[in-house]
Amino acid sequence: MNKLALLIVGASLQYTTLYAQITERERPAEWQYLIDGARFKDRFLPMPDGIQAKGIWGTDSVGNRYVDNGIESPEISFWGGNILQSSDGKYHLYVCGWPENSPKGHMFWKHSTVYHAICDNPIGPFKIQNSIGKGHNPEAFRLKDGRVVVYVIDGYYIADREDSSMWTYGKFNFDPRDRKIIEGLSNLTFARRQDGSYLMVCRGGGVWISRDGLSPYCQLTDKRIYPDVEGCFEDPVVWRDSLQYHLIVNDWLGRIAFYQRSKDGIHWVTEQGEAYVPGVSFHTDGEVEHWFKYERPKVFQDKEGRAIQMNFAVIDTVKWHDLPNDKHSSKNISIPLNKGLLLSVLNEKPITSSTAVIEVKISAEEGFDPQTEIDVRSLRFGSYTEVNFGRGCKPLKVKKSGKDLIILFKNKRNSFVADEFAPKMIGRYTNGGILYGYTRLPYIDYQPALLSARCPTFNPKKGEWVLEIQNFGLSASSPCLVEIRCNGTAQGQMEIKALKPYETVKLALKPLVSPSLSGKLTYEVAFIQKGIETETNVFGE
Known part of the structure; x- marks a missing residue:
């Protein structure tokens, strides 16, 4: 490579390096x-x-x-x-x-x-x-x-x-x-x-x-x-x-x-x-x-x-x-960082489209008085998919509870999604600053069971599938059905008992059909609760 070519390559590399991270x-x-x-x-x-x-x-x-x-x-x-x-x-x-x-x-x-x-x-x-x-x-x-x-x-x-x-x-x-x-x-x-x-x-x-x-x-x-x-x-x-x-x-x-x-x-x-x-x-x-x-x-x-x-x-x-x-x-x-507010929903029943009013308490903290420092009219509450765009529930009225402030929001259609677990509030302080916060819902389990399977294996001598399942969650699981699939074909279902946190169970299942175990294989383990597939673990080669 001649000198001119080297210079061109060098310049090109320098240009590439400069913009390689943008x-x-x-x-x-x-x-x-x-x-x-x-x-x-x-x-x-x-x-x-x-x-x-x-x-x-x-x-x-x-x-x-x-x-x-x-x-x-x-x-x-x-x-x-x-x-x-x-x-x-x-x-x-x-x-x-x-x-x-x-x-x-x-x-x-x-x-x-x-x-x-x-x-x-x-x-x-x-x-x-x-x-x-x-x-x-x-x-x-x-x-x-x-x-x-x-x-x-x-x-x-x-x-x-x-x-x-x-x-x-x-x-x-x-x-x-x-x-x-x-x-x-x-x-x-x-x-x-x-x-x-x-x-x-x-x-x-x-x-x-x-x-x-x-x-x-x-x-x-x-x-x-x-x-x-x-x-x-x-x-x-x-x-x-x-x-x-x-x-x-x-x-x-x-x-x-x-x-x-x-x-x-x-x-x-x-x-x-x-x-x-x-x-x-x-x-x-x-x-x-x-x-x-x-x-x-x-x-x-x-x-x-x-x-x-x-x-x-x-x-x-x-x-x-x-x-x-x-x-x-x-x-x-x-x-x-703006740390956000401490919020809590006071409704005990699940919030649905028929819920008329949602009560949200804003807790007072050291250096923060929610009764005097919040622009109540600016507040929006509901799913982040609504609130982040200025939509969601609007305040109806307020109540004082000690040093805390309770906001009564008029429930609005589509303000909550079915699987909502932490509704969001956005608004302004009276000084113009941004406020936000998330709150738990009293009827949501925040320490759920987490059932997880290893890849199922087939024992040809016994003619059965062998499966290990463990609960990695922080609460006991409910009994449920487990279905094994090989390359998309269901091999059968079995019921598993409730598992305590970190408990492991090993199961054996006789297949409904003779499995084909040649070529590229994909396995699935599906967990089914009340006829609904709640989780699926996928394993592939």
């Missing part, structure tokens, strides 16, 4: 009709004022940043990380990083060190106390017995307390339970369940459950739980509050993230609108820190489990352009 995704047409407060990104609040400095690294678009927000250093490129609070009120950030002058620049991330940093507040500046060990993309969580686990790709560190100087390295055990592992086991994220067990979502969108948070993690899903749209998904973050599970996943190529909710961690709804996009970091005066990439989102939660802050790994340019001893680098930033 693809403009077309938004659904209906999103243009979303109201303020509908999108998760509407919950981002201004970053508290801090210290600005001159002569710092970064492009002009982030030169206005507060250097005491999150954690940053001219000597270290930081990435990932989340915060835990200890009983003494201190905030502990577990973040990874590598020398800014490393020979490969940002691409030295594979040699990351996990740091423990501390601060008296969740915003920063966090200061490194010690290093935990090697690893990348950390996420810290606390076990039921109080021990702290810091996950890193391919392993974890564990210690007795947040500020320990003695961390032990270990590896999780994973049981895919005859399912294909979806896009590998990296960038894991964890949410503690009500009984102290843990739900985990892997990068590919598979859901796993561990009874103690360490091992084994058992896979329950056979396909990704992410939105059924085009996207290069990674960086999921899952958390659970006192009502439901939340999940945000990022399309890194399109630089758009999606927000999802679930009552059980297995079945998810996707709310309309962007969860976050570049530019969600802004100051009280409206000035924006335009970071090129916002990745590895993590949430910090209050005592109710509400997300009150989000931390991001941010970089000011394309990762491959961050070279040693240059003006580019990365850091971790802290952005406060």
Whole structure:
């Protein structure tokens, strides 16, 4: 290849590299009709004022940043990380990083060190106390017995307390339970369940459950739980509050993230609108820190489990352009979130089209008086599919209950969907700020049984199907029918008894027809309640 050709190839590669991480995704047409407060990104609040400095690294678009927000250093490129609070009120950030002058620049991330940093507040500046060990993309969580686990790709560190100087390295055990592992086991994220067990979502969108948070993690899903749209998904973050599970996943190529909710961690709804996009970091005066990439989102939660802050790994340019001893680098930033209201529905009977009035209580909290701070006329209540577009139930009148406020809403047709589990409220405070909240329904089971099967196998000697089923839910299941199918042909049904949480049963079934077990095979296990197929596990070669 001659010199001119080499120059052309080099220029082409540089152009490709510059735009390799940018693809403009077309938004659904209906999103243009979303109201303020509908999108998760509407919950981002201004970053508290801090210290600005001159002569710092970064492009002009982030030169206005507060250097005491999150954690940053001219000597270290930081990435990932989340915060835990200890009983003494201190905030502990577990973040990874590598020398800014490393020979490969940002691409030295594979040699990351996990740091423990501390601060008296969740915003920063966090200061490194010690290093935990090697690893990348950390996420810290606390076990039921109080021990702290810091996950890193391919392993974890564990210690007795947040500020320990003695961390032990270990590896999780994973049981895919005859399912294909979806896009590998990296960038894991964890949410503690009500009984102290843990739900985990892997990068590919598979859901796993561990009874103690360490091992084994058992896979329950056979396909990704992410939105059924085009996207290069990674960086999921899952958390659970006192009502439901939340999940945000990022399309890194399109630089758009999606927000999802679930009552059980297995079945998810996707709310309309962007969860976050570049530019969600802004100051009280409206000035924006335009970071090129916002990745590895993590949430910090209050005592109710509400997300009150989000931390991001941010970089000011394309990762491959961050070279040693240059003006580019990365850091971790802290952005406060609108935590939402504490709501409760007072109707005891299921809400249907015949329900005339829905009563919703808005609880008072420290620093918040719902009786004086809410613009009642602005409120809308119902399914997110209605409320996010300004529709839904409108208020009829209000009642006071101690320091709380009760809103009586006129029920409107189509304001509730049949499988609604967490109706939403959107409105305004009297000062013009956005308010929102979700509420449980008294008649919904938020700790349901979760029956899950392994792939059925056929025993030719006995001429029968063998099947193992386990309840991964937090309550006992009801007796139900189970049907086995092979390549779409029903092999027969059997009844299974009620299973306690984590209980396993093994069944044997004589087939109705002789199964053909040659060629490409697909198996299904369907759970049937009162003639309705409630769940189907699919296994394929």
